[in-house]
Amino acid sequence: MTRSVYVTSISRGDGRQVVELGVMELLTRQVDRVGVFRPLVHDGPDRLYDLLRSRYRLTQPAGSVFGMSYDEAAALQAERGTDELLSRLVDRFHEVAAEYEAVLVLGTDYADTQIPSELAFNARLANECGAAVLPVVAGNDQSAESVAAEVRNAHHAFTSLGCDVIAMIANRVRGEEAQEAARALGSHLPEPVYVLPEEPALSAPTVGQVKDTLGAEVLLGDHAGLARDVRDFVFGGAHLPTFLPALTEGCMVITPGDRADLIVGSLAAHSAGSPAIAGVVLTLDERPGEETMALAERLAPGTPLLSVPGGSFPTAAELIALEGKLTAATPRKAEIALGLFETHVDTAQLTARLAVASSGRVTPMMFEHQLVERSRSARRHIVLPEGSEERVLRAAEVLLRRNICDLTLLGEPGAVRKAAADLGVGLALLDDGEVPEGTGATARIVDPHTSPLRDRFAELYAKLRSHKGVTFELAYDVVADVSYFGTLMVQEGLADGMVSGAVHSTAATIRPAFEVIKTKPGGTSQGAASGGASIVSSVFFMCLADKVLVYGDCAVNPDPNAEQLADIAIQSAATAARFGVEPRIAMLSYSTGTSGSGADVDKVREATKLVRERRPDLLVEGPIQYDAAVEPSVAATKLPGSKVAGQATVLIFPDLNTGNNTYKAVQRSAGAVAVGPVLQGLRKPVNDLSRGALVQDIVNTVAITAVQAQGETPVHPGA
Known part of the structure; x- marks a missing residue:
């Protein structure tokens, strides 16, 4: 039976989009088919639904998402009564529920709805739909006592109307009042109560939203600049020495367009990082001269310079009430919202109360969710050598917001901070x-050239490589390289793992690991059986529409021999099990069973034999063709009775040429999400990125590295 969750409120301004996004995140962790239903909708685009559709790759037809418009509802209610209105909305809901395993219902928004007794309307509609109710109470500008009273009153209102309330949430509570409100509520209600503090980064508009609100013309700036948050407005009118101290972090400067001194001064301050501004709005339709514009572009490339025809006062009047919005065009705010939700809501407890039966399938999104949950469960410390690279900084923001791990970014501090400021990260x-404050995930900057660790690392590296003639003086230069410095941090226990490769080659990333960290001890056949490794290899997690397969080795070893191929298979099975994929190993070849012969087939046959000898507990089949490994109908013909054929989860390719081309073919042709390469066989986790890696790829790889650093406990799908 479909489980539905009805998120509703008692007034405007509660920011419940954060809760709706968070609940959608929890539902998609459990099932792969989640529907959305908004009973009543205003004319125009629905920003939240557009965000949900984009972020969660929803394929639900837009026509089934919305019940009817508020105007239609008001007319129907006036003509036929509330019962008829509810009846039609319930019918539309059931059309959605019939197609999906879970449905998120988005209640009315109390904004010019013409619906009398709106709370009672939401309560009755939830009951008629058989949906559990999650009420959200606005806590902005209220004391802790007032918030607690509002929550209790809302709880009484919904339960007295017969609702199945699964939890209560107070949102946008002032930071100093949030903990006090949580204590005041305590265990006074039978359901859990979660208190979410006000998050300034969510209420801050972006420069792009300022542009749209003012209808401004963009004179300078790029996409990243338009995505910056505007945390304050500073109006320029004074002379430069008086004006500069008024600048604040993330402020938008508003000044007449003929004040070249303030324009240049603001951008120069941003370039120096003291402070990093969001951008500049030029009023009165005045434009700086060519020389000033050229200097502005050189001082702070990417920083938006906007122009509006009005004066400062009417511009201020338009901006004073402007707040940030969660939309598909603001993915950073979605990550901030999810981080806020996951930090202050006991997601395991709420998931249990949602009572959604886990799907038997593992979708790419579920796999990503499991990585995040597992990495967050025992937070580790990961070093990122490419500290000033754009994608790395954007990924770092997501990792910290979602509390996935602690980070060290390597690089010159000024360059890292400026890069972050330019991106608005x-x-x-x-x-x-x-020393960090609080208990959340943190990021620090370390400069290998000036760090006190440089001497210590040079001594260690010289000792490790003395057999190659490496002296302290040579080592002192080598360890200043970010890849070597990060690897030595891992070796010395100053970080739990390293991820690099967004701009460095694979060789630059993994060579230091080979030299310093080395393979797990016990690379003999006995060692391999007990967890040792003779070589370092890799796997990709191939997230298909309904399952996750493990491909190895597709990135490191060009032409492994039988011994090495057996080692790769055993290591890949261990990696699969650690991440919740039950290992059933297919040793791939161009023939199946005894149908073929030749050196290439014999290598795979010998490797299969070695795997069985070393790990008789593993299910392995080989040599076997790809179609026989994954397609039950083919397996029934070629290898009837096999416990692996037709249902293999770990596919071992005979060489790098085959493996690398196959994973890329499946990735591009079947639309699979390829997570990796994940290195295996090292004593401590180091992972390489593709130089074309997207921000989400980096987040996933860091989460995988953090899980590897946690040890051998497996990740269970759906847990």
Whole structure:
């Protein structure tokens, strides 16, 4: 039976889109077919639904998402009564529920709805749909006592109307009042109560939203600049020495367009990082001269310079009430919202109360969710050598917001901070040695050239490589390289793992690991059986529409021999099990069973024999063709009775040429999400990125590295 969750509120301004996004995240972790139903909708685009559709790759037809418009509802209610209105909405809901395993219902928004007794209307509609109710109470500008009273009153209102309330949420509570409100509520209600504090980064509009609101013309700036948050407005009218101290982090400067001194001064301050501004709005339709514009572009490339025809006062009047919005065009805000939700809501407890039966399938999104959940469960510390690279900084923001791991970014602090400021990335970066506040995930900057660790690492590296003639002086230069420095941090236990390769080659990333960290001890046949490794290899997690397969080795070893191929298979099975994929190993070849012969087939046959000898507990089949490994109908013909054929989950390719081309073919042709390469066989986790890696690829790889650093406990799908 479909489980439905009805998120509703008692008034406007509660920011419940954060909760709706968070609940959607929880539902998609459990099932792969989640529907959305908004009973009543205003004319125009629905920003939240567009965000959900984009983020969660929803394929639900837009026509089935919405019940009817508020105007239609008001007319129907006036003509036929509330019962008829509810009846039609319930019919539309059931059309959605029939097609999906779970449905998220988005209640009315109390904004010019013409619906009398709106709370009672939402309560009755939820009951008629058989949906559990999750009420959200606005806590902005209220004391802790007032918030607690509002929550209790809302709980009483919904339960007295017969609703199945699964939890209560107070949102947008002032930071100093949030903990007090949580204590005041305590265990006074039978259902859990979660208190979410006000998050300034969510209410801050982006520069792009300022542009749209003002109808401004963009004179300078790029897409990243338009995505910056505007945390404050500073109006320029004074002379430069008086004006500069008024600048604040993330502020939008508003000044007449003929004040070249303030324009250049603001951008120069941004370039120096003291402070990093969001952008500049030029009023009165005045444009700086060519020389000023050229200097502005050189001082702070990418920083938006907008022009509006009005004066400062009417511009301020339009901006004063402007708030940020969660939309498909603001993915950073979605990550901030999810981080807020996951930090202050006991997601395991709420998931259990949602009572959604887990799907038997594992979708790409579920696999990504499981990575995040597992990495967050025992937070580790990952070093990122490419600290000033754009994608790495954007990924770092997601990792910290979602509390996935602690980070060290390597690079010159000024360059890292400036790169983050230019991107508008909200990172609270600590300097080396600075003590963090609070218990959330943190990021610090370390410069290998100036770090006190450089001497220590040089001594260690010289000792490790003395047999190659490496002296302390040579080692001192080598360890200043970010890849070597990061690897030595992992070796010395100053970080739990390393991820690199967004701009560095695979060789530059993994060579230091080969030299310093090395393979797991016990690379003999006995060692391989007990967890050792003779070589370093890799796997990709191939997330198909309804399952996750493990491909190895597709990135490291060009032409492994039988011994090495057996080692790769055993290591890949262990990696699969750790990430919740039950290992059934297919040793791939161009023939199946005894149908073929030749050196290539014999290598695979010998490797299969070695796997069985070393790990008789593993299910393995080989040599076997790809179609016989994954397609039950083919397996029934070629290898009837096999426990692996037709249902293989770990596919071992005979060489790099075959493996690399196959994973890319499946990725591009079947639309699979390829997560990896994930290195295996090293004593401590180091992973390489593709130089074309997207931000989400980096997030996934860091999460995988953090899970590897946690040890051998497996990740269970759906857990």
